[in-house]
Amino acid sequence: MQTIDLAIVGAGPAGMMAAIIASKRGLNVCILEKNDRLARKLLITGKGRCNVTNLEIDNKQFIDNFGKNGKFLYSCLSQFGVEDTISFFESLGLPTKVERGNRVFPASDKASDVVRVLEEELKKNKVEVEFQSKVKDIQKKYGYFEIVTNRSKINSKNVLIATGGKSYPQTGSTGDGYPLARNLGHKIVEAKPSLVPIIFREKYIKELEGLSLKNVKITISRKDKVLASRFGEALFTHNGMSGPIILDLSRELTKNVDFANCDLILSIDFKPALSKEELDKRILADFAKFKNKQFKNCLGDLLPAKIRPLFVRLSKIDPDKQVNSTTKEERTWLINLFKDLRFTIQGVGSFDEAIITSGGIDLKEINPKTMESKLVRGLYFAGEVLDLDGPTGGYNLQVCWSTGYVAGSSIACEELT
Numbered sequence: 450m451q452t453i454d455l456a457i458v459g460a461g462p463a464g465m466m467a468a469i470i471a472s473k474r475g476l477n478v479c480i481l482e483k484n485d486r487l488a489r490k491l492l493i494t495g496k497g498r499c500n501v502t503n504l505e506i507d508n509k510q511f512i513d514n515f516g517k518n519g520k521f522l523y524s525c526l527s528q529f530g531v532e533d534t535i536s537f538f539e540s541l542g543l544p545t546k547v548e549r550g551n552r553v554f555p556a557s558d559k560a561s562d563v564v565r566v567l568e569e570e571l572k573k574n575k576v577e578v579e580f581q582s583k584v585k586d587i588q589k590k591y592g593y594f595e596i597v598t599n600r601s602k603i604n605s606k607n608v609l610i611a612t613g614g615k616s617y618p619q620t621g622s623t624g625d626g627y628p629l630a631r632n633l634g635h636k637i638v639e640a641k642p643s644l645v646p647i648i649f650r651e652k653y654i655k656e657l658e659g660l661s662l663k664n665v666k667i668t669i670s671r672k673d674k675v676l677a678s679r680f681g682e683a684l685f686t687h688n689g690m691s692g693p694i695i696l697d698l699s700r701e702l703t704k705n706v707d708f709a710n711c712d713l714i715l716s717i718d719f720k721p722a723l724s725k726e727e728l729d730k731r732i733l734a735d736f737a738k739f740k741n742k743q744f745k746n747c748l749g750d751l752l753p754a755k756i757r758p759l760f761v762r763l764s765k766i767d768p769d770k771q772v773n774s775t776t777k778e779e780r781t782w783l784i785n786l787f788k789d790l791r792f793t794i795q796g797v798g799s800f801d802e803a804i805i806t807s808g809g810i811d812l813k814e815i816n817p818k819t820m821e822s823k824l825v826r827g828l829y830f831a832g833e834v835l836d837l838d839g840p841t842g843g844y845n846l847q848v849c850w851s852t853g854y855v856a857g858s859s860i861a862c863e864e865l866t
């Protein structure tokens with residue numbers, strides 16, 4: 450049986466990047482992919498537009514977004530950083546554009562174009578891709594690896610595990626990399642869903658389903674101690690909330706919270722730009738405008754229609770009361786609702802709806818300069834299978850491009866010297 454230079458498990462962004470780099474440098478590369486096509490998850494990224502990276506040029510700031518594990522990325526980013534990613538795609542004929550929050554997208558707004566240019570590059574560099582090949586076992590033999598799939602056995606001098614995490618399992622990311630790595634002696638940090646909707650205990654939340662909020666401040670606290678706070682857009686779901694700031698807040702929960710043993714509160718400030726005094730003046734002005742009307746009909750300029758009935762209910766003000774006869778005390782209660790509407794957090798969503806997996810292959814056992822295992826020579830890791838997870842905004846794909854590049858070039862360097 451022929452022994453190839455590099456077998457890559459997984460044709461996601463990390464695996465494809467590594468394959469392109471290693472094959473360009475002359476290695477004989479085969480990707481084993483259990484789906485019948487390349488990069489199913491990449492196709493749905495950024496709502497089909499693919500937020501390829503984030504133009505956070507300063508590596509330190511980029512890294513700070515990944516919490517304590519971020520420092521693992523210093524070497525990778527210095528070898529292949531954000532600007533390298535943009536130049537790489539432009540060199541493949543895919544121009545990019547930058548949007549709010551430094552998010553970089555293909556100019557065409559199509560994730561399928563990202564996949565297409567990668568596919569063309571794989572073909573150009575003669576990377577073999579075996580589809581519908583699920584890797585079931587990897588054994589280290591003397592001087593090579595034996596890789597067992599549902600279809601065949603392959604011998605390779607090097608193996609790269611780029612199987613992704615466990616989120617959106619229907620795309621093929623079902624956590625297969627963890628047992629494969631464990632069998633080769635690696636430790637796995639428990640995988641948990643991250644960048645995921647937050648679920649509330651209050652059942653009446655269902656009546657707000659579909660309502661989106663802009664320019665709100667959302668804070669998560671435990672016993673009045675603030676854990677995290679974000680300003681921006683959010684959306685009510687059938688059982689809680691989702692949307693950009695909620696997803697980012699969920700990272701704090703995934704990492705630090707045992708839901709069974711704590712009382713966590715999510716509070717919404719609907720008017721973060723106004724102090725309580727300013728809001729009181731604004732409410733008084735509205736009430737003057739609507740004088741002689743019933744209270745329940747006077748919140749139209751302050752709140753979207755879908756949430757008004759809830760505010761009226763929680764305000765403890767008689768809905769039929771004439772608005773100009775509400776008392777200062779009643780207004781104070783109403784102001785508190787605007788500035789601090791509280792829900793009790795029950796938990797977060799499952800892997801089925803998580804954008805990313807927190808946890809994965811323990812970074813202590815991987816060389817950050819090469820992505821090679823410190824335990825098994827010739828074994829490499831790249832992408833989301835690693836214990837690295839960043840916020841939304843293109844950070845997670847940049848990890849795939851950087852770690853994939855570093856793994857591919859290190860393997861080529863080892864093989865060709």
Ligand SMILES: Cc1cc2nc3c(=O)[nH]c(=O)nc-3n(C[C@H](O)[C@H](O)[C@H](O)COP(=O)(O)OP(=O)(O)OC[C@H]3O[C@@H](n4cnc5c(N)ncnc54)[C@H](O)[C@@H]3O)c2cc1C
Binds near residue numbers: 459484624625
């Ligand atoms: C809905 C959604 C939107 C997202 N949007 C963005 C975004 O806009 N920007 C961003 O930065 N990040 C985004 N992400 C995150 C990003 O998509 C992932 O971090 C990234 O795809 C991980 O790449 P990967 O190559 O490590 O693994 P994956 O993309 O998960 O690919 C792994 C591949 O390995 C294959 N595989 C697994 N096990 C085996 C096996 N045993 N044998 C053979 N093949 C196997 C799988 O089929 C899969 O093709 C999004 C994620 C989701 C779910």
